[in-house]
Amino acid sequence: MxxxxxxxxxxxxxxxxxxxxxxxxxxxxxxxxxxxxxxxxxxxxxxxxxxxxxxxxxxxxxxxxxxxxxxxxxxxxxxxxxxxxxxxxxxxxxxxxxxxxxxxxxxxxxxxxxxxxxxxxxSDVGVQKEITKIFNGLDTLIDAKRQQLIKLDELVKSRFVELFGDPETNPFGWEKVTVGEVCSSIVRGPFGSALKKEFFVEPNETTYKVYEQKHAIQKSATIGTYYVTAEKFDELRRFECVAGDILMSCSGTMGELYQLPEGCEKGLINQALCKFTLNEKILPIVFLTYMKQTIGNLETKGSGIQNIAAVSYVKAMPINLAPMEVQKQFAAFVEQVDKSKLVVKQSLEKLEILKKSLMQKYFG
Structure with missing residues (x-):
C-alpha cells in the first residue's frame, strides 16, 4: 500500500x-x-x-x-x-x-x-527485508565497479610518475618550461556583464553554445542550455572554444579540467572558465595529467589553489617537458586504460539502470 x-x-x-x-x-x-x-x-x-x-x-x-x-x-x-x-x-x-x-x-x-x-x-517487514537484500546486492556490485574505475585512474597516475617522475623534483632532468610556453593561447572567460543571462536565447541552427563551469566539473559537453546569437558570438569571439580546447573551472569548485571532444558544439566560455589551446610541444593527455597533479599538490598544501583564477599565475606554472617519444608512450597507455574504463562504465550504467527500474517497481 x-x-x-x-x-x-x-x-x-x-x-x-x-x-x-x-x-x-x-x-x-x-x-x-x-x-x-x-x-x-x-x-x-x-x-x-x-x-x-x-x-x-x-x-x-x-x-x-x-x-x-x-x-x-x-x-x-x-x-x-x-x-x-x-x-x-x-x-x-x-x-x-x-x-x-x-x-x-x-x-x-x-x-x-x-x-x-x-x-x-x-510492505510488511518480511517483504521489506527481502527487497532490502536485493538493493544491498546491487549496491555491492555498483560499488565494486566504481572501485574498478578508481583503480584504473590510479594506474594512470602511477604510470605517469613512472614515465615523467615527480613534477616537483624532475628526476629525469626534462626541459623546464611554463604552461604559457606549451599553449598557443590561454584565455579567461569574459566579465559577467559581457555575458549576462538576458543575452541567452533558445538554440537553433544559427546559435552558439555557452560553456559553463559545470561542463568542466561534470566532464560533459552535452549538458547545459545556454546559447547566444551569432551577433553576440562575433562580439565575444576572443572567448571562442572548439573541439580539442581544454577547459578549467576557475570559480567555486576550482581546477577541474576537461578537453572538449570531437563533434562538440562550437561556442564561448563564460566567466567561470579558463580555456587552454595547446601548441605542438605537448600532447593533451600529458598536459591534463600534469595539470591535475600540480593542482592536486596545491590543494594538498592548502595554499595557492585560489591563484589559478589568474591567467598570469597559470601561464607561469612550471612544466617539465618530456620528449615527444615519452609523451606518446604515455598517451598509448592511457588509450588502453580508457578502453578498459569504457567496458566498466557500460557495466556500471546497466546496473544503475536496473536499480532505478527496481526502485520504480518496489517503491512507486
Missing part, C-alpha cells in the same frame, strides 16, 4: 558546525554532505539512522549511518519507526529524489515538512 514518508519516521536537527570540531578528537564518527569528516569525542545517535543533506551542495542526498555517530548542521536526522526497516526506508527515500523539494536560489534547502508528504509503497 502507498504511505506518506512522515507517517513512518521522525526528524531531528543538528546544530553542530564543522568549525566546532577542530579540537574534538575521539573515536565517534561525524558526517557531512560528502561523508565522514573525522572522529570526535562525542556522539548524538546511539542507534543506526538515516541522514539527509538539507542545505547546500548535494541537497537531498540520503545517507545510512551507524550507531554512536553524529552529523553536522547541514544534515538532519531521520529516525524510522518500528513499522519500517531502516535500509528499506533509506532506499525508498533515495527513490523519492528529495532534491526536487529544494527552495532557495543561492543556497538550496529542503524542509521535512515538504518532503515528509512524499509517498512510497510500504
Amino acid at each position: 502507498m504511505a506518506r514518508l512522515g507517517d513512518y519516521c521522525t526528524n531531528a536537527s543538528s546544530n553542530i558546525k564543522q568549525s566546532d570540531l577542530e579540537k574534538r578528537d575521539g573515536i565517534y564518527p561525524i558526517y557531512g554532505a560528502s561523508g565522514l569528516i573525522k572522529c570526535v569525542d562525542f556522539y548524538v545517535q546511539d542507534k543506526p539512522y538515516i541522514a539527509v543533506v538539507k542545505d547546500g551542495a548535494g541537497v537531498g542526498r540520503v545517507l545510512k549511518l551507524p550507531a554512536y555517530s553524529s552529523v553536522i548542521g547541514t544534515l538532519q536526522y531521520i529516525i524510522p519507526n518500528e513499522d519500517v526497516e531502516l535500509e528499506y526506508l533509506a532506499y525508498a527515500m533515495e527513490y523519492m529524489n528529495l532534491a526536487k523539494y529544494q527552495t532557495g536560489a543561492t543556497i538550496p534547502h529542503i524542509y521535512f515538512k515538504d518532503y515528509s508528504k512524499a509517498e512510497f509503497n510500504i
